[in-house]
Amino acid sequence: MAKASLERGMGSLQTICEPLRGKPYPDDAPEKCKIGKCACEWEARYRDLGRSRRKWFETKAAGLKHLTDIYNARMFKEGRVVRPKGKAPLFKTFATAWLTDEKTELAQTSRELYTSVLKSANKYIGDVPVDKLTEAALKALVKKLETVVDEETGKQVMSQYNVVCLFQFLLPPILRKAIEDGWIRANPCNKIKLKPIPDADRYVPTSEQVFNIALTIEKFWRAAVFVMAGAGLREGEVLGLTPDCIQGDTLHLYRQHGSSDEGYSKLKHDKSGKGRWVPLDPIVKAELEAHISKYNVAPNQPIFYSRVFPDKPYTSDTLHRRLREAVMRLGLHDLGITAHNFRHFFASMCVSRGIEIAEVARMLGHNDIQTTYRTYYKFKDDNGKIRTAINGFLSEGVPDDASLAGVHQLAPRNSANQVSDLIKKLEALTGQQVVLQPRALAA
Structure with a gap:
């Protein structure tokens, strides 16, 4: 008795006259069967509504279609999806489709970061079919990324930050989509263990260096240095500032601008979309107001608007380029100072002066106070x-009359x-x- 090859859980499909592979027909089999023109019915056995069922079909194709329909209906009822026909797509194809899909809700900055991380990951798993990304394969990849060192740079082939980003934030939703589409049954990322990201070892500029950079940089960007160093803003948040963000002695941040020219997005970790408020130092406020006045910034115009497109801000590439020029002129290029160093300066100085870690985390916009604690508590000297x-x-x-040594x-x-x-x-x-x-x- 021969059986049709079916997916597990679909049941069985067989006929009594067709022989097993490599064996002759039974002696009592019809002559039509022996010459390849079998007309015997196929018996389908399956479970439906918890009960065993049998049904006969004239052809194998009809029986297979019936079993498939029953199986699909059960999977749909259970909230599961049947594996599609054909070969599974390559990871690079599947991941790129997920990342560029409009239905994938991502902030612009996150999309840009994931695109960069995905480009690095595709060197190792880009040509692997999605259904072959097993737990063992991903564990081997983690071991390689965390231990293999580039011969030229002497550094890890992928930074630990990007490794964590890949396995904690990028791969899980991509593979969840693969589960929804039926290519895999379980997410292999769930049991992956990673090394923690090492504490930030970014250089903390001195107050004197901050002022020197602010006085040396192109005058248009002077206020940007003060607002990053005096309010702890990310460069994208600086570029998203408009005059209405200045509300008395408080700076209201509610959007940021991406590194490319694709417009604004919500602040990082700001799920509510309401933004955050940062106390506005008198020096920072004076610098911003002087900038707005000197460059005739309109109420609805970006404070650091582009000279070519006045209704849009400059990109972060321009800010970094002007900052790099100022650092070079001051002879501080060996310190690796970038725009993010001013945010690091703000946070470390706040902690060292006794401001509570929770308050610093709130002003920085961290979604987890542990991030602030791990990075900046070392600056606290109490x-x-x-x-x-x-x-x-x-x-x-x-006692008042005691005379105790020490x-x-x-x-x-x-x-x-x-x-x-x-x-x-x-x-x-x-x-x-x-x-x-x-x-x-x-x-």
């Missing part, structure tokens, strides 16, 4: 405050703090400065 606090609660229990009161006693608080309250009530006079000793 040892002096910690020593003062420890000495404060430790010295409270020392006891040094760094922090004022609680009584002194209470006196200070009372003086502040009196000054607030009277509007006058309160000065305590030392009490004269009795004769």
